[in-house]
Amino acid sequence: RILDLQKEQYQVKVFIVSDGEENASREFRASQIGALIRCLIAEGWAFDYYGTDHDITSMADTLNIESNRRVMFQKTKAGMESARDQYMAEIMKEKMSFMESRRSDSSKK
Template sequence: MKNKKTLYHFVLDRSGSMSNCTEATINGFNNQVATIKKLQEEFPEQEFEVSLTIFDDIIDHVQSHVRINNFEHLSHSRYIPRGATALLDAIGMSINQIRIANETKILNNEMSIVMVILTDGMENASREFTYHQIAKTIAELEATEKWTFTFLGADIDAIHTSKMLNIRSENVVSFNKGDMDYMMNNVSEGMRQYSQSKSIGITKKNFLDFIKNKDQRK
């Protein structure tokens, strides 16, 4: 297979309001890393890299383009909720970082990108990017069929925000923070199905299509 490399890039809210689900967030992300390590064993012909960006009003690229077997788990010392929500800057800077490092591989159909964005609040602190800029970029990248964007809203209306970002409705879910473990497990399942599809030459567009109810809030 030519397109054998997948970069899984998780963009994770670290703003102050995430403090009531810190433990579940850390454990959930680390469980995703464990899942991708198992996928590397299950699909040895594929290559998996992982990047993690966490954000409040500061954007922190914790680890970038790391082979899955070398990726370090997220620690409590690194994930301490604080500050505001620079959602647009986190997305825009993450996209730019990926393109600078991997544009040639993506254009040559040697690599695909899965970006998962998780937040519990509305944009209120970005300085570099606007909704219009991010929405335009996401639409252009998804049209290449090499990029898949997923948006998860914890205790917020993710559908409304994702429309402003041009993210496909099939890849958007609203959920309760109390169900963080459940939601993170769904993301892991999405990655498993994505890898299965890629093994037969299909880059899956609908990352969470197995979740029929897109508003899981009670």
């Protein structure tokens, strides 16, 4: 643990964008990264996987990305903009919920 905080006091989000299946790594295999992601999810981290013209289900499964945190988008400027806008809307919704729960917790003290 890097920070001396409880899981309820912070949020870590990782946004993975891919335009194809991973095929160039020299140090890590996707399965090794998936094991690390599984450990980080247990620590409260969240991972989102946005992919284009490949089997995002298979790759996201290998990386242990939860099914509700995967999005396929078109490999175009408009597709990327749409994916970005969708992601930002989700982040804002999650951020507002997180801040509201923090306010609620602090008012109980």
